[in-house]
Every structure is written in C-alpha cells, then in structure tokens.
Amino acid sequence: MSVDDDIGESDRDSVLAAEYALGLLSPADRAAFAARLADEPGLAALLAGWQARFASLDGEFEPVQPPAAGFARIEARLFEPANARKAGWWDSLALWRGLAAGALAVAVVTTSLALMRPAPADPTVLATQLVAALRAQEGSGVEFVAFYDAASATVRLAPLSGAAVPQRDYELWLIAGSAAPVSMGVIPVARSAVPVSEPLRGELGAGATLAVSLEPEGGSPTGSPTGPIVALGPAIAI
Template sequence: MSTDDKRDERDELLAAEYALGVLPHAERQAFAARLEKEPDLRRKTENWDQHLFELSDEIDPAAPRSDLLGTIEDRLFTPAPQPVSWWSSLGVWRGLTAASLAVAVTLGALYINQRPVGPGDARTYVSELAGENSPVRVVALYEPATGILKVNRIQGASATGRALELWLIEGSNKPVSLGVLPAAQSASLSVANDLRERFEDAVLAISDEPEGGSPTGQPTGAVLATGKMTKV
C-alpha cells in the first residue's frame, strides 16, 4: 500500500470510529477539529453516519419532561436579562432539590461536630449554593452567636479577572452584599452587625462580578449559584 493509501485508510477508520462514537475524549476533540477544515474527512464521516443511522431504528423514543421546549425557546429567543431584572431570576433557588438540601445538612452536621460545645446561642444555618448551568458549588454555614459565616467552595471558581460575590436575600428585599469570596477554597467572613439576625429563611446567592465586587452595590453579572439557609 502506498503512503497515501495508508493515510486514506487511517482516515477512513478514524471517520468510522468517530461516527460510531468509540474514540476517547481527546481523540474525538482532535478529530472534530480536523472535520472543520477537511472536506474529504467530512465526506467519509457523513458516509458512515448515513450507514450507521439505519441502526437507530432500534432506539425507542421516550418523552422528555413537558416544559423542556419552553426552556429551550426561552434560552434561544428571550433576550439576556437586564441587571434590574436579575432579582426576579432568583426564583431558581426554588428548584433546589431535596437531595442537595440533604447534602447541605450533612455537611453542616460535619461542621457542627467539629465545633466545641458551649453554652449560649447554638443556632446554626447551613446552605448549599448551586446553579443549574454553573459549576460553582459552595457550602455555607452561619452561626449568629459569632457572626461568622464560613464558606467552603467545593467546586468552581471565578473567571479570570472576575470575582464571585456573595449576597444575602431576605424575602422580596433587594440583595445585600456579604462580600467577595476570597481566592482560598474556604474562608470565614465576618457578617456586619446589622445583618446578623437576618439569616432566618434567607437565600444566599453568588454572582459573577468585576474584580473587587459589584460597582453598584447590587448584582450586575450572572447568578451562578443560590441556596436557601436552613436551620439545623
């Protein structure tokens, strides 16, 4: 076989493997990048796609949840929300599952067990902050007795040149800043005196902000994660 024939056979096989889907992630990415630039490779892949397509008769249809089309249409056709309407999007926290709440409670219990037992105010609030389309996950634990809010970033980070800002939201009030999350994975933030008794049933939220935090005192960027404070 000539070198050209060998290369052609190699491409033919890669096209088949890509169409079939068996390649490891890195090889798939590399092949997909080649597809953009190489019409011959595209033709080979399309050919395999067409042949293999006949096998898809064996795949049973299934009904996705009924509101999915609405979600897709919103994503495609609803203009990006203005900063003023940011607040209304906080309804997403209501979608927090019981499972993630259970995680927060468990993690909270772990914290509590590490704490020296003493007299006085033993109230503790925990929350797991997460978002549907964001990798950011943070567990927060707050004790009114000390006014210390411990945050543990278990996943995700701010984008380069951006900051993650933490907000406290009570009922339908405007968000109040609790400060910018430090780069460290876990941190203890001191809550201002006038906010210390305002965590009951409150929601915490994290938004994407310019370095140093929101210039306006209100969230300006996307909401990355939210979670309800739960007393444990």
C-alpha cells in the first residue's frame, strides 16, 4: 500500500479509496476498508469520486464481454462440490484460508471489471453481486467472507477463522436497516453455500448486514438469534 506516514488523515483515506477502486489493496486492507464504508459516508463519497474518475477512462478502451461461462468456472474452482471432498470444510484450516483468499480475489476482479465497463443506462438497477467481510465479535475468533450472487440466489461463505462447536450450529442472519434479524438458515457443515429464499432476495442489497450467531443444534428455536453474534459485517456491492 502506497500511503506515506506524513500525509493527513483525509489524504490517507483518499489514497486508500483510490487503491480500493483499482483493486490494489491487500486482502486484509481491502476487508478493513469495506467494513468502514457502511459507517463513514465521507469515505463512501471519496470512493465514488475515484470510481467516477477512473470510469472516465472507459472511452479509451474497447469493452470486452467476458465469456458467459467464466463466472461459473471461477465458482466451480473456488467452491468444490461437497461430494468431491474427503472431509467437510470445517475440518481444514488450509481450505478455509484458501477459500477466503479466493473469494476476496473474485471481489477484486469483479470490481475492476465494473470500472472498465460503461455504467448502466438505468441508475436504479441494483447490484447483483455483493461481498461482506464478517468480522469476529466479542473475541469469538470466527470470521467469514460472504459472497452473494443474485443469479444463483446463493450466499457462499469462505471461513477465515473459527471452529465447529459440538452440538451447536452457526446460523446466518440478514439485518436490513433497523429491521429485526431474519434467519437465512443454518450454515451447512459439508458445504459453504446458503440458498436465499425469494422473500429475502429483495432485502439483500448493499448496506444490509449479514451476521452469524451460535445456536443450538438445528438452529434457533425462536426465529430470532438466541446465542451470541460471533461475526458481523455490511454487504458491499461489487
């Protein structure tokens, strides 16, 4: 990261925003910056300004349509089918870290492609892909990177750290604005994908919060989180 120690805080944030827009930050710095966006409107404005500047370069390059099957191939490499694994992903720390790095790489590549293509003619079109860094809460040590693709209506989770808890399950929650948390389902042990029900698809957008709680085996019996929130983070459009 090319941020000098002697520049002011506002200048530092401007440089970070530019590097974020270009996909130049390290995975850790990128996740930290993304986590700040939901709470710091000024930072989001800096990012929007840099994206607008870089978008002006689009006229100098001929748009190239990526292969239709490209995204599916990336997903296939990052999220191997459960029946092809010898053990569940909870059991392999190396696999956790590899999936997390891969998910962040997809986010960086997708953001870069978005900067290189013209903006949609209709500004009301919602982002169809989101990423969220779910950071550990209250010293839980549990962290995920979550990636949502509207085309498949699925949230894919790449664990960064944490471990399974005997006779307990992790459960994924959607918090839209000030609304109460809504369960998206128990996070499967043998695979890293949670399907999003149709009623929730309209609520899952940029600015929504994804949270993970530790619940009794099988999930919350009440429809609301009963155990501690172990990881939390805002969804960012990519």
